[in-house]
Amino acid sequence: MAEATTRLELEGITKRFGEVLANDKVSLVARKGEIKALIGENGAGKSTLVKIIYGVQQADAGEMRFEGAPVVVSSPRAARRLGIGMVFQHFSLFEPMTVLENIAIGMDQALDRRKLEREVTSILAAYALPLDIHRHVDTLSVGERQRIEIVRCLLHRPKLLIMDEPTSVLTPQEADQLFDTLRKLATEGCTILYISHKLDEIRALCESATILRSGRVVGECDPRVETQRRIAEMMIGAELANIERAPGRTPGGARLLVERLSVDTDEAFGTELEEISFAARAGEILGLAGVAGNGQKELMLALSGETAAPAGAIRLDGSAIGNLPPPARRKRGLCVLPEERNGHAAVASFSLAENTLLTARERKHLTANGVIKTSALHDYARRVIAAFKVATTSEEAPARSLSGGNLQKFVVGREILQEPLVLVVDQPTWGVDAGAAAAIRQALIDLAARGSAVILVSQDLDELLSLCDRLYVMNEGRLSRPLTVAEVSIEEIGLLMGGVHGQAEPTHTRAGDAD
Amino acid sequence: MNFDIAISIVMTLVVAATPILLAGLGELIAEKSGVLNLGVEGMMLVGAVAGFIAASLTGFTPFGYAVAALAGICASLLFGVLALTLGSNQVATGLALTIFGTGLSSLAGAGFVGTTITRLPALFPPTLAGHPLLRLVFGYDVIVYLSIALTFAATWFLNHTRLGLILRSVGESDASAHAIGYPVTTIRYGAVAFGGALAGLAGAYYSLAVTPMWADRITAGRGWIALALVVFSSWRPWRLLLGAYIFGAVMTLELYSKAAGFALLPPEMLAMLPYLATVAALAVIAMRPSRGRLDAPRCLGKPFRAGA
Structure with a gap:
């Protein structure tokens, strides 16, 4: 004292x-x-x-x-x-x-x-x-x-x-x-x-x-x-569940193929994408690392269809979809979940049931001839709530009444239960508590195990390293070479994030030798 | 003789531009703090009628202007209570204020239709103000010089004073300003009240100087032009002055061509011009979305609630 x-x-x-x-x-x-x-x-x-x-x-x-x-x-x-x-x-x-x-x-x-x-x-x-x-x-x-x-x-x-x-x-x-x-x-x-x-x-x-x-x-x-x-x-206040993944998965063929995708931006301080090329294969989790503002947002918009791209720049299971609007892409099995939960992924003032309609309409047949099938909507919302243990009073509760972690579980569940062929998620565990984060990560792993391709955009390196098979680093609208997670060091990723475009040989000089 | 007419035309232009400039400056300051008050026209009418009644009852025109400014402040505080304290939609509240101001001014001014008052004299002595050439510079009343001085002052205030910096910060990011510890709502009240005072003065300039008599709806929609000019000027006082004088020129052209029986365009078309130009200006700005957005205060029109 x-x-x-x-x-x-x-x-x-x-x-x-x-x-x-x-x-x-x-x-x-x-x-x-x-x-x-x-x-x-x-x-x-x-x-x-x-x-x-x-x-x-x-x-x-x-x-x-x-x-x-x-x-x-x-x-x-x-x-x-x-x-x-x-x-x-x-x-x-x-x-x-x-x-x-x-x-x-x-x-x-x-x-x-x-x-x-x-x-x-x-x-x-x-x-x-x-x-x-x-x-x-x-x-x-x-x-x-x-x-x-x-x-x-x-x-x-x-x-x-x-x-x-x-x-x-x-x-x-x-x-x-x-x-x-x-x-x-x-x-x-x-x-x-x-x-x-x-x-x-x-x-x-x-x-x-x-x-x-x-x-x-x-x-x-x-x-x-x-x-x-x-x-x-x-x-x-509980024992943490271990993340389980089947060892030694062998990824299948390319589900989503992005080829020389360049996007100009209208935003005053947006980042232009320069010839982005990558393939996400069936059964793998592909990570996109990088500091926010290096083109992740623009890439998300191009993948979701909110900004247009040349048809051939994005292919889903071989067919060109780069010029399709978002609903058509979802219908074909490309689901994109943006970073912002309230206002982008979900409408805060809508009920959870209504929020399922926003992205699951096509794949879950929630409308018929332009009329909403209310019971189907509620059933689907209840399934999401049950499967992802979303803490809420009911599917009638407005999205804004949920805590960040719960709403995130809900929107992730809304996409995953559609069984997309390709799921793109941006920062799915940002600001989410440890329990919910573990549940979301497990769901992504399970989805990949069922043969979908998952693209995970994140700034949390630990998350990327623990979930992904391969990853790219985004810097100033460009992608690094692909990195195999098993062989890469944090230092190397950090340098790539900072804009050191390591082309051939990785740097062997270690920054923190002194301590 | 032609020379005399040219001078008169320019002087009419300045007189026509002054109330638009005044109202615009007030709105500019309010908008810089993040408040979109579409009630400019209504506040002008309230100022116009209050100023006219005060001047005609006392026979003292400066008193009319003072009352007009106060009346404008009162009208703007009404907006403030609804939009700032109670957090109502600013667009709807502003429109309501205009409708209210229009009705109130008609009601209050009903008994004064047709009465006249004396204008303010020119600020400078007759040797200057009456001089055939120098009157171009010295021939106006104090309000004209005030409006130009206020343009200077507004520019200096916004860019070179701490309070100006704080006001801008409130308009750019209310949440940040609040987090740092500035009283967002109080600052906005101040800006709105300033806008009200200038709108009141601007309105009174119509009833006490442009046409020194009371007529219903005497401001004839100029409040809307002032509003458009604020956007047109990208929230910069000097561009606002330039814009106001351009509009003044168009309106004067309309007036003189009518008087001279000069009919390149039908008078109705000419009368439409300033309003058409307003629409065009707004359209041009809307066509450059990213620039326009960059210039506009980012919290413009957004209600602020502390602790949200």
């Missing part, structure tokens, strides 16, 4: 939203210079807890002490005044403005432009953060955008820095760079509260972890000594 080294203490923090108890008597202690992980499934209450610490929300009960003194943090501004900074998962950035303007907006007091520029430059230099402060935010990578948020915090000289899922969109190299920055901050005495799903990261970075489940603290551990599996099980 060394009082002097305690920075943040929470005692009995409780927060209720209507019926839901988001935080139930949460207590937590963080020391000076400690990097502490806060882990838990989606909806476990991590975000609510840090929002309370940062003053975005107010606790209904409980006490918070900062540097030993009880505090009431009524707003983010008050939090910043105490020395609490936070980098949100969703950045608070203004795209048409420059980096410097964005930083100026984040300041609580007006600061002379030149003085601000000097301070920012010195912080960038001190923490070795590469960032051009005069560029417009639209032109920056996600990693660079995150650095703006970090600089905003560092300008306030924080004593406590909260990071909410900071690496979900970074390349491994960018993540390593972030960890270096965080470690340097910690050695300077700054306490870091680190929220993440990625247990390997937490084990590499954090010295202690608090595990939340259903709003309650269910355990504390030292992630450096605990196994990932053990932590994951504490998180979901």
Whole structure:
């Protein structure tokens, strides 16, 4: 109980939203210079807890002490005044403005432009953060955008820095760079509260972890000594199911053949696809790795039929479908599930049953002569709910009432139960809790085992490496050479993601030899 | 003699452009904060009638302008309560405000139809304002100079002040601005009220300067032109000024050709021109979707709810 080294203490923090108890008597202690992980499934209450610490929300009960003194943090501004900074998962950035303007907006007091520029430059230099402060935010990578948020915090000289899922969109190299920055901050005495799903990261970075489940603290551990599996099980409160895959699958012929697919983009900051060619074979899971914004979205649109392509550029079981609209492609057996659950894969205000109609109409014959077959619709929705253990009141519930993980299970199930010949999924487990993610992954493996081709677009390398047979890396609208998962290293993928187009020989020099 | 007419034409043009510029500037600021207030025409009419009544009852025209600005603010706050506090659809609310303003001004102005008031004098002394040539520059009332000064001020405010930066940030990403800790709704109220004040002034310019008398629907749809000009100008004050003067020129051309019995086009066609040009401008902008989208504040017209 060394009082002097305690920075943040929470005692009995409780927060209720209507019926839901988001935080139930949460207590937590963080020391000076400690990097502490806060882990838990989606909806476990991590975000609510840090929002309370940062003053975005107010606790209904409980006490918070900062540097030993009880505090009431009524707003983010008050939090910043105490020395609490936070980098949100969703950045608070203004795209048409420059980096410097964005930083100026984040300041609580007006600061002379030149003085601000000097301070920012010195912080960038001190923490070795590469960032051009005069560029417009639209032109920056996600990693660079995150650095703006970090600089905003560092300008306030924080004593406590909260990071909410900071690496979900970074390349491994960018993540390593972030960890270096965080470690340097910690050695300077700054306490870091680190929220993440990625247990390997937490084990590499954090010295202690608090595990939340259903709003309650269910355990504390030292992630450096605990196994990932053990932590994951504490998180979901049950034994984790092993992902089962039949060993030694031999893929069949090409189901989906993409040949020299080039797509121009209308989007101001979209990525143009340049001569993308690949084949997805029956029975295999083909991975597309890459940092977001390198053409994945454009490729998804071209595959789904939302943007047109030359007929011959995309072939499904031999027939040219590149110029067909989405319903015709689905009818033939190419199902594409976009990344955004609410608004793209599902209509938030529609019921689950109505949402099945959006993509399963053709293959499941949910309409007859333009009239919806209501009972067929409900049957299908109920089958999806049962098969994928979707937690919902009924198939009448609107899509928006489901948690992210549950809705994701539903939309994945909606596609898989159509038995597509080819299924393309974009980030199917992003922001989904461990239990749901495992179920979704298993479903993809099973679908491939039944002879479909599955194309998995993901930024989660662990996921790609554990599921895929082969993978390509996307960078600036181009594909790398195909990589066989069994033979590839994380470093190599990371370099390809960063744009080093390794043509023939892989790099043998290892980046991290020193440590 | 011809020279005199040319000068008069230009001066008429400036007078015709001024209320459009004023109303447009107000709307530009409101839209930069992310609020699409289609009630410009209604706020102008409320300002026009309130200003006219105040001026004719007191016989003091400047007081009329002050009341007009206040009336415009009141009308805009009505919009604010509905659209910003209660989160109603901005397009529908703006349209309702225009209909309401039109009716209210007809009702309130019914007893004043045909009464006249005195215009504001030229700002500069008669040696300048009455000079055959210099009146081109010095021959206007204070509102004309105010509108130009406000164009300067708006540009400077948006690009070089911290408050301007915050206002733009609220219009570009309300959620981000809220997360950083800016009072999104309060800032939008301010911008909407500013828009209301300028719309009120613009309306009063019709009833107190352009035609210094009260007539029903005196603004004749110019509020819509101001709205279109904001888009046409890509939310830049100087382009708005240019656009307003171009529209002023078209309207003046219509007026003079009618007076001169000069009939290249039937007068009805000429009267249509500004509105046709508005439609054309909007169509041109819509044809360049990515550019247009880039220029528009990204949260334009989107209701904001804290904590959502």
